[in-house]
Amino acid sequence: xxxxxxxxxxxxxxxxxxxxxxxxxxxxxxxxxxxxxxxxxxxxxxxxxxxxxxxxxxxxxxxxxxxxxxxxxxxxxxxxxxxxxxxxxxxxxxxxxxxxxxxxxxxxxxxxxxxxxxxxxxxxxxxxxxxxxxxxxxxxxxxxxxxxxxxxxxxxxxxxxxxxxxxxxxxxxxxxxxxxxxxxxxxxxxxxxxxxxxxxxxxxxxxxxxxxxxxxxxxxxxxxxxxxxxxxx
Amino acid sequence: xxxxxxxxxxxxxxxxxxxxxxxxxxxxxxxxxxxxxxxxxxxxxxxxxxxxxxxxxxxxxxxxxxxxxxxxxxxxxxxxxxxxxxxxxxxxxxxxxxxxxxxxxxxxxxxxxxxxxxxxxxxxxxxxxxxxxxxxxxxxxxxxxxxxxxxxxxxxxxxxxxxxxxxxxxxxxxxxxxxxxxxxxxxxxxxxxxxxxxxxxxxxxxxxxxxxxxxxxxxxxxxxxxxxxxxxx
DNA sequence: CCAAAAGTGTTGTTGATACACCCATGT
DNA sequence: ACATGGGTGTATCAACAACACTTTTGG
Numbered sequence: 406x407x408x409x410x411x412x413x414x415x416x417x418x419x420x421x422x423x424x425x426x427x428x429x430x431x432x433x434x435x436x437x438x439x440x441x442x443x444x445x446x447x448x449x450x451x452x453x454x455x456x457x458x459x460x461x462x463x464x465x466x467x468x469x470x471x472x473x474x475x476x477x478x479x480x481x482x483x484x485x486x487x488x489x490x491x492x493x494x495x496x497x498x499x500x501x502x503x504x505x506x507x508x509x510x511x512x513x514x515x516x517x518x519x520x521x522x523x524x525x526x527x528x529x530x531x532x533x534x535x536x537x538x539x540x541x542x543x544x545x546x547x548x549x550x551x552x553x554x555x556x557x558x559x560x561x562x563x564x565x566x567x568x569x570x571x572x573x574x575x576x577x578x579x580x581x582x583x584x585x586x587x588x589x590x591x592x593x594x595x596x597x598x599x600x601x602x603x604x605x606x607x608x609x610x611x612x613x614x615x616x617x618x619x620x621x622x623x624x625x626x627x628x629x630x631x632x633x634x635x636x637x638x
Numbered sequence: 639x640x641x642x643x644x645x646x647x648x649x650x651x652x653x654x655x656x657x658x659x660x661x662x663x664x665x666x667x668x669x670x671x672x673x674x675x676x677x678x679x680x681x682x683x684x685x686x687x688x689x690x691x692x693x694x695x696x697x698x699x700x701x702x703x704x705x706x707x708x709x710x711x712x713x714x715x716x717x718x719x720x721x722x723x724x725x726x727x728x729x730x731x732x733x734x735x736x737x738x739x740x741x742x743x744x745x746x747x748x749x750x751x752x753x754x755x756x757x758x759x760x761x762x763x764x765x766x767x768x769x770x771x772x773x774x775x776x777x778x779x780x781x782x783x784x785x786x787x788x789x790x791x792x793x794x795x796x797x798x799x800x801x802x803x804x805x806x807x808x809x810x811x812x813x814x815x816x817x818x819x820x821x822x823x824x825x826x827x828x829x830x831x832x833x834x835x836x837x838x839x840x841x842x843x844x845x846x847x848x849x850x851x852x853x854x855x856x857x858x859x860x861x862x863x864x865x866x867x868x869x870x871x
Numbered sequence: 872c873c874a875a876a877a878g879t880g881t882t883g884t885t886g887a888t889a890c891a892c893c894c895a896t897g898t
Numbered sequence: 899a900c901a902t903g904g905g906t907g908t909a910t911c912a913a914c915a916a917c918a919c920t921t922t923t924g925g
Contacts, residue, residue: 417693421651421734460650460732464723488721488736490697499693501654503721557786572903590888592905597886613902614895637868805877823915825878830913846876847922 419498423467424455424540425483426506426547429514429527430564435580436527437544439536440475443523452537453544454522455502468505475522477515482563483507484554486547494539502538506547508563555581556636559600562621568604570616571595578638586638598634600625652731656700657688657773658716659739659780662747662760663797668813669760670777672769673708676756685770686777687755688735701738708755710748715796716740717787719780727772735771739780741796788814789869792833795854801837803849804828811871819871831867833858 427438439451456471458464464485472481486504494500528534533544555561561577575591578584595601602622607615660671672684689704691697697718705714719737727733761767766777788794794810808824811817828834835855840848 417691418651418654421654458650458723458734461725463725464721464734485720487718488697490691490736492694492696501691501697503723553790570904587887587889588904589890589906594887608904611903612897614897614904616904635870803877820915820917821877822879822917827914844876845924846874847878847924849877 417499418501420500421458421464422455422500422502423458423464423471424453424489424502424504424543425468425472426453426486426504426544427472427509428506428547428551428564429509429511430577430580431511431527433576433580435530435564437530437533438525439528439533440522440526441524448523450537451526451534453540454525458503464503464505468503468507472507475525476509478509478513481507481509482560484550486543486550489539489543491539502543504543504547506551508560510564510566512566552582558630559621559626559636568606568618568620570608570618571601572616574619582638584638591638594638598629600629650732651734653733654691654697655688655733655735656691656697656704657686657722657735657737657776658701658705659686659719659737659777660705661739661741661780661784661797662744663810663813664744664760666809666813668763668797670763670766671758672761672766673755673759674757675770681756683770684759684767686773687758691736697736697738701736701740705740708758709742711742711746714740714742715793717783719776719783722772722776724772735776737776737780739784741793743797743799745799785815791863792854792859792869801839801851801853803841803851804834805849807852815871817871824871827871831862833862 429436429438438454440454441449441451454471454475456467456474458467462470465483468483468485469479469481472483473479483505484507486506489502489504492499494502530548533541535541536544555578561574561581564577565573571592572588574595575586575588578591579586600622601619602625604618604620606618608618609615662669662671671687673687674682674684687704687708689700689707691700695703698716701716701718702712702714705716706712716738717740719739722735722737725732727735763781766774768774769777788811794807794814797810798806804825805821807828808819808821811824812819833855834852835858837851837853839851841851842848
């Protein structure tokens with residue numbers, strides 16, 4: 406776009422924020438981390454984790470920074486959703502937000518003390534309360550996006566611990582896609598992709614036959630990803 | 639996100655723009671409309687069609703407005719790509735742009751006189767020159783997005799005239815996806831979807847057997863779209 | 872009659888689906 | 899011994915790829 410000084414004397418925008426939908430997978434259910442803000446006009450209401458985009462950072466960097474402040478994690482898997490721009494999405498101000506979704510492994514996760522967050526809590530995907538601003542819309546959009554992306558690339562692995570069983574993986578897909586899968590057929594298909602590496606380890610402390618553990622292999626993924634593959638189940 | 643007055647006294651952002659990748663399909667090749675801006679520091683350089691996001695409009699509305707100003711068209715098919723936020727994408731200013739891509743049917747299309755655009759020209763997808771700012775990046779991203787979306791929903795129809803032949807449609811998919819398709823198998827698959835309505839009309843003035851014309855049926859699409867379908871070819 | 876594109880038919884292979892069944896382990 | 903989940907095998911069916919073939923039309 407052409408820049409003309411006069412165009413921007415009065416910016417039409419009061420600011421840009423980042424809002425993050427943080428997904429995790431816990432005991433067969435997909436959950437989202439919501440926070441109560443400690444300051445501002447929305448104290449006490451639940452919403453997505455968010456913050457202002459700073460002048461010298463990209464939106465990706467801002468999202469990583471905001472997530473780091475809350476969780477202490479670095480290099481979280483995240484993807485931009487889109488910009489949410491309804492002029493009425495925030496009253497009295499013109500604030501555009503850039504939505505992100507991130508997939509975290511619950512085991513790594515650890516909420517840090519934070520000035521801006523009063524409380525944080527995991528909510529099951531079908532038990533989401535009313536959220537501030539357009540955060541319900543952002544969340545709904547992120548679910549659609551997640552369901553789509555999960556069919557095209559093995560991003561779901563980011564929700565699991567490093568070592569996992571095939572059935573855990575299957576339950577993950579069932580939960581995200583909202584479908585039921587056949588154990589036998591799922592095994593065949595996922596193993597046939599050659600994307601998993603079988604470990605010489607088994608589950609511990611389970612009250613039934615211990616399942617073999619697998620891990621996701623980045624190397625193999627990179628090789629396969631060039632041809633593109635299909636995660637339709 | 640929490641709003642605090644002090645946070646936004648000095649907005650970190652000089653403004654938000656909209657940039658549109660305009661696709662069309664012409665004689666078996668996918669093309670993009672590029673413009674030369676008539677004003678500002680980038681006079682004479684090719685770039686995407688763009689403009690400022692105004693205070694009282696959503697990004698979708700802004701994109702429709704900007705497209706209307708250039709083409710005279712209303713209700714163009716468009717989809718947001720994402721926000722492009724690299725702090726260095728524009729020198730000396732902090733301008734975030736929201737990318738869009740749109741699919742237009744070349745027959746409807748008609749460039750209007752415009753104050754801000756000096757010239758507009760269609761470029762084949764593999765003959766794109768160097769563009770201003772990060773517009774090459776936006777264009778590359780839009781191509782990826784188009785290739786993805788075209789596999790999941792019949793959006794490609796927006797690039798064709800209302801009545802078309804099966805082979806035209808096949809060539810469209812070949813061009814977008816960069817693959818070769820088998821005539822017979824393509825026919826079977828697309829007709830099997832029941833998405834097309836055969837018309838009682840044939841091609842005119844062709845120097846070979848005239849092909850039957852089809853149209854895309856919105857009604858049927860809506861019925862089918864609920865179950866979701868696969869456009870992998 | 873020939874070129875060029877439209878349109879049909881056939882066949883082998885692959886992969887999804889729907890089951891039934893056996894295995895290992897803790898209580 | 900039985901409950902619980904882990905893991906294997908198989909028969910059927912639908913979809914796809916490859917390719918050969920026939921039809922229509924203008925020149």
